[in-house]
Amino acid sequence: MTGPSSAPRGERPGAPGIRWETVLTSTEVVVPDDTWDEPPPKPSRATRRAIARKQRGKPNSGQR
Secondary structure, three states: OOOOOOOOOOOOOOOOOOOOOOOOOOOOOOOOOOOOOOOOOOOOHHHHHHHHHHHHHOOOOOOO
8 A cells, every 4th residue: 555645746637628617706895994983992811911921021110
């Protein structure tokens, strides 16, 4: 029994006279940007802990 080959195989050529039919469609959706007046979301507990951990490691961070 042989293992898988590491050499890639090329694409198989299509049959003569057969064309690829492609249809281009757009799935882009425009979302109105009216969220500018909302306050930013509060950071999660994990984020708050990471910020505090980083601040504890800094010298002269303003906290004594």
